[in-house]
Each structure stands twice: as structure tokens, then as C-alpha cells.
Amino acid sequence: MKIVTLLTPLMVAFTLGYSPNEAGDENTANGNKTLAVRTLPTASDEFPGEIVNFKSYAQNPVFAGTGKPGTWDEKIRERGYILREGNTYHLWYTGYKKEKNAVMHLGYATSPDGLTWTRHSSNPIYDLDWVEDMSVIKSDGLYYMFAEGRNDVAHLLTSTDRIHWQEKGALDVRLTNGNPISKGAYGTPAIWQEKGTWYLFYERGDLGIWLATSKDLKIWTNVQDEPVLKMGPETYDQYAVAMNQIIKYKGLYYGYYHASAFKDWREWSMNVAVSKDLIHWKKYENNPIIGNDKSSGLLVHDGKQYRMYTMHPEVNVYFPNDWIPLFNGTSTEQWVSAKSDQFPKTGWAIDNKILVVNQGKGESKAVVRGGDIITKKMFAQFDLEFEFKLALGANTGLKYFAKKYPDGAILGCEYQLIDDAGNKDIANDTNDKRRTAGLYELFAPVSRQLKPIGEWNKGRIRVEGTRVTHWLNGVKVVEYTIGSPEFMKAKAESKFKDVKDFGTAPGHILLQDHGDEAAFRNIRIREL
Structure with missing residues (x-):
């Protein structure tokens, strides 16, 4: 099967990957050759918003277990798979009874829109062996299902009609020296096929993601005997990682993987990494892209755009979540004075597509001040990005959760913006809670990332649930939980x-x- 077939708007391709080829070359691959490391594109080019920013569908979940005791699919679990062919969405899922030592069987459902699903009348369509965590790929008219079986061992099934499946046996995975890998689990198989080579991503106890290749589907040989994607160092994937899917987009490979922050798997999340060669991966600095204990995610193109599905513990769908520009260089339409319903006539100005306050002033000596400005809209859960540049000695701030109080004050959590080295009030201050990117007066930044005065800095604030993070120039410097004992103290x-x-x-x-x-x-801001 050619890669272009996988990438049509009608189908989904799976597994993590980074292409060795130039951007836009959708039909070439490196195979197993050693590649020189290239400089990556800018962050916006590496992780386009249309494949990493998603918002939950209001009527989720769109598919779930029956909930009826005794039925074979009373519950469903990770990881199902979805292909869109023509105008039909095809879903394979793992069902089981809510009882001890329940066997996992394979179910099938279809949908005209990916939202309303009809179970197949012959479900379960395969009950001869344990089937879960599957990836499905179509090649030369045949469907290949790579799935996890008993004892978390990956095996292969094939079908000509998507419904009747034949078992082909466990995957034979070898070390780089040709010897079999050590005994034990090797599961959650995710598959990519390109230019005659099959790429198998698998995990071992969720402790890392390995990559093996095959030409004949009989022998799989590790590209290297160490994981190509490891756990950590951030909290969200410090305990477990497993690959779900790989797509190729604008010349780069994107691997969508789920991860856990805790040993008891109580906090699953969906994440993404980018690669040029399917071997060397860079994780998205804004991971996780979907939290709230959702896992086993994959992208499906609906003919117009990518949507994301998470498959555990039910099927949820997420649509692209567009950024809202709060300032795009031409208009202050989103802002008003904190003391009126109009934008200040003095103090603030647009100069060469830059929003400037107190231009030419410094060290609190502005003669005519315009006062604070606030967004017209209030926000609860969001991802906020902004760039800022400070004058020598300057002190200012960006607040969120800002509220008007009866005494006229407007108070909120302040992402501090200050010349850490040149402001005379804090230059020699040991209270780091007043330094740039800290939560002013409450939490100090864990590291200092402010660029020299006169250079642009990139700030970011993310609020998801009660978890809040501050970022400065790509580094997470503050993390706290609203209402936690630490916060209240x-x-x-x-x-x-x-x-x-x-x-x-x-x-x-x-x-x-x-x-x-x-x-x-x-x-800019996007609501979560």
C-alpha cells in the first residue's frame, strides 16, 4: 500500500513518526538508513494547531459499553480503532463483561457521521482469542489488525471484509542482533507502512515505546534496542507511555500517544510528538493535548478537517479548537478600560502592530496613564499565549481570573512581568515570588528564563480543570492547583x-x- 492511500481524507493512518524527507514529500521514506539530524522548524510549523488543539464535543460520549449486566460488551476499554472509508466510519472496539477475569472480545460498529453508531448484528465478530489495543490498516485490498492478546502479547489478524478475521499468530520481534526480544509483554501495537516497509511501535509494560520494522510481516527487527520514545521528564508521562497512531502531515510524522502521570494509572492523557525519521522524537511542549483521564486517542479526517477520538473508557470525539486573537496587531476590539466600557484614549497605543503602554516612559514616571485594560469576555479554562518586551527597569503584569470588587479594585492572579535584574525594587530582593513569570506574591518561578531587556519573550498560561501552569520562553516555571492546601497557604x-x-x-x-x-x-487564547 502506498502512503498516499493512508493519508486521503477518507482514512486514518496510525503510529508516531518524523519523516527524513523535505516538508511536503508525502511518498518517500528512509527505511532503516542512518539519518543526519536536521534543524527542526519553528514551533508553530512543528505542531500546527489543526492537529494538536481540540475541544470536546458537547454530546460526548458518542459510543460506550451497553451497561447491561451479562452482555458481552457491558463495558469497553482501550484501544479501539476507527477508519473512514467513503462516507462510512468503521469502529472496532474491545468489549467485556464486568466480572473478574473477563475475556476481551472484538466488536464492530459503523456510522455515517462518526457520531451516531450502529453495532453489527453479529457481534462479537471475533471471540476465539483476546483482542484489544488494536491498529487497523488497509493494504492492497486486505485489512490488517495488529492487536494485543493474552499476556499483553501483540498478534496479527487479517480480513477481506472488516468483519471476518483470521488469526495469524503472535508477532516475532527480534533484537538488532537477530535474537528474540526477552520474554514478557510487548503490546499496544501501532502500525505505519511506507514504501514497502512496515513499522511497528510497541510498548513493554508501558515503560517506553520501541520501534521494529519488517518487509514480510514475519520477522520484525528493532531499529534500536532502546525505546525511541521514553517516559518523562515532565509529570504527565512520567509513569507510562504507549503509542496509538502515526500520521504524516506536511512532510513530518506525528505520533499520538497516551501516558499516565501516576503509578496507579489514575490520570491518563493524550499527547503528541513529532519526528522526521520515525526514530528521533520531540515531544510537544504543550502536552497533554487532552487530559481529564482520557486515553487511546487517534485522529480521523472527516473530509474537511481532522477530529480526535479517545477510546477509553468510552469513545469521545473532539473537534478543532481555534485560537481567538486578543490582539492581532491591528485592533483593540477585545479590550476595554478596567474602569469603563471604552478603550483608553491615552497611555495605550498600537505602534507598528505592537500594543504599547507608556511608550517612552519608564520607572513609573508616565505623566498621563491610561490605566489597566481588561478583556470584554471572562474566561475559566483556557490556554493563553502572548509575547512581551520590557523597557529597562519596567514593572507590569498580566492578570487572569481578574474580578471587579465593591471597593473598585480589580484583583486577580498575576503573571508577573518585571525587569528582574534592572528594577530597583527587586534587583536585590530575595523574594522570588515577585519575579517574572511567577504567580505574584504566591509562587516563585522555579527557574529564571527572562531574556535580556529589549528582546521579546513568550509567556503562556494554561488552566485545565483546577491545574494552572505558567510558562516562560518554552519552560514551565510555575504549577499549582486552585484551592489546594498549598495554594490556600x-x-x-x-x-x-x-x-x-x-x-x-x-x-x-x-x-x-x-x-x-x-x-x-x-x-491569543483558546478555551479548553
Whole structure:
């Protein structure tokens, strides 16, 4: 099968990958050759929003176990698979009874839109062996299902009609020296096929993701005997990782993998990494792309765009989540004065597509100040990105969850923006809770990432559930949980100790006029 067949809008391709070829070359692969490492594109080119930013469908879940005791698919579990061919979505899923030592069987359902599903009348369509965590690929008119069987061992099944499957046996995976891999689990197989070579991504106890290749589907040989994708170092994937799918998009391979932050698997998430050669992977700095204990995700092209499905513990669908520009270089339409319903006439200005406050002023000496500005809309869960540049000695801030209080004050959590080295009030201060990217007065940044004065910095704030993270120039520097004992203790020790509802959603985004010169650009937000 040619790769272009997998990438048509009618089908889904699986497994993680990074192409060795130039961007836009969809039909070439490196096979097993050694590649020189190339410089990666910019972050926006590496991880386009249309394949990493998704929002949950309001009517989720779209498919689940029957919930009826005694039925073979009373419950479903990781990982099902979806292909779209023509105008029909095809779903294979693992069903089981809610009882001890239940056997996992294979079910099949179809849908005209990927939202409303009809179970096949002959379900389960395969009950001769344990089938779960499958990947399905069509090649030369034949369907290949790579699945996990008993004892978490990967095996292969084939079909000509998607319904009747024949067992082909366990996959024979070898080390680079030709010897069999050590005994034990090797499961969650994810498959990619390109230019006559099959690529098998598999995990061993969820402790890493390995890659083996085959020309004949009989012998699979490791590309290297170490994982090509490892756990960590971030918290979200520090305990378990397993590959779900690989697609090729604009010349690069993208591997979608689920991961767990804890040993008891209580916090699954969906994540993505990018590669040029299917061997060397770079994780997305904004992982996880879907949290809330969702796993076993994969992309399906619906003819217009990619949507994401997560397959455990039920099937949920997510549609592309577009960014909202809060400032795009031409308009302040999203903002008003914190004290009126109009944008300030003085103090703030657009200069060469940059939003500037107190231009030419410094160290709180602005004669005429425009005052703070806030977004017209309030936000609760969001991903906010912005760029900022500070003048020498400047002090300002960006607040979120900002609320108006009866005494006229507008208070919120402040992502501190200050010249760490040049501001005379903090230059020699040992209280790091007042330094750039910290949560002002509550939590200090764990590292200092501020660029020299006069250079642009990139800030980011992500709020998902009660978890909040601050980022500065691609490095996570603050992480906390709203309402946690740690948060409440920090609040009690700050000047906000008596402020009701401080640090709770929703609230406005606020840009502070502290009297000093600061510049902003590329401010955008997406709701989660």
C-alpha cells in the first residue's frame, strides 16, 4: 500500500513518526538508513494547531459499553480503532463483561457521521482469542489488525471484509542482533507502512515505546534496542507511555500517544510528538493535548478537517479548537478600560502592530496613564499565549481570573512581568515570588528564563480543570492547583489573604498599566 492511500481524507493512518524527507514529500521514506539530524522548524510549523488543539464535543460520549449486566460488551476499554472509508466510519472496539477475569472480545460498529453508531448484528465478530489495543490498516485490498492478546502479547489478524478475521499468530520481534526480544509483554501495537516497509511501535509494560520494522510481516527487527520514545521528564508521562497512531502531515510524522502521570494509572492523557525519521522524537511542549483521564486517542479526517477520538473508557470525539486573537496587531476590539466600557484614549497605543503602554516612559514616571485594560469576555479554562518586551527597569503584569470588587479594585492572579535584574525594587530582593513569570506574591518561578531587556519573550498560561501552569520562553516555571492546601497557604501568607474568591475562575484577562513602558504582541487564547 502506498502512503498516499493512508493519508486521503477518507482514512486514518496510525503510529508516531518524523519523516527524513523535505516538508511536503508525502511518498518517500528512509527505511532503516542512518539519518543526519536536521534543524527542526519553528514551533508553530512543528505542531500546527489543526492537529494538536481540540475541544470536546458537547454530546460526548458518542459510543460506550451497553451497561447491561451479562452482555458481552457491558463495558469497553482501550484501544479501539476507527477508519473512514467513503462516507462510512468503521469502529472496532474491545468489549467485556464486568466480572473478574473477563475475556476481551472484538466488536464492530459503523456510522455515517462518526457520531451516531450502529453495532453489527453479529457481534462479537471475533471471540476465539483476546483482542484489544488494536491498529487497523488497509493494504492492497486486505485489512490488517495488529492487536494485543493474552499476556499483553501483540498478534496479527487479517480480513477481506472488516468483519471476518483470521488469526495469524503472535508477532516475532527480534533484537538488532537477530535474537528474540526477552520474554514478557510487548503490546499496544501501532502500525505505519511506507514504501514497502512496515513499522511497528510497541510498548513493554508501558515503560517506553520501541520501534521494529519488517518487509514480510514475519520477522520484525528493532531499529534500536532502546525505546525511541521514553517516559518523562515532565509529570504527565512520567509513569507510562504507549503509542496509538502515526500520521504524516506536511512532510513530518506525528505520533499520538497516551501516558499516565501516576503509578496507579489514575490520570491518563493524550499527547503528541513529532519526528522526521520515525526514530528521533520531540515531544510537544504543550502536552497533554487532552487530559481529564482520557486515553487511546487517534485522529480521523472527516473530509474537511481532522477530529480526535479517545477510546477509553468510552469513545469521545473532539473537534478543532481555534485560537481567538486578543490582539492581532491591528485592533483593540477585545479590550476595554478596567474602569469603563471604552478603550483608553491615552497611555495605550498600537505602534507598528505592537500594543504599547507608556511608550517612552519608564520607572513609573508616565505623566498621563491610561490605566489597566481588561478583556470584554471572562474566561475559566483556557490556554493563553502572548509575547512581551520590557523597557529597562519596567514593572507590569498580566492578570487572569481578574474580578471587579465593591471597593473598585480589580484583583486577580498575576503573571508577573518585571525587569528582574534592572528594577530597583527587586534587583536585590530575595523574594522570588515577585519575579517574572511567577504567580505574584504566591509562587516563585522555579527557574529564571527572562531574556535580556529589549528582546521579546513568550509567556503562556494554561488552566485545565483546577491545574494552572505558567510558562516562560518554552519552560514551565510555575504549577499549582486552585484551592489546594498549598495554594490556600500561599494566599493566607500574601496580601490577598482577605480577598474573597481570589484565584478562582472565571475572570477577565488584564494587562496592567504600572506606569512603565511595556510592549505586547501575538496575544491569543483558546478555551479548553
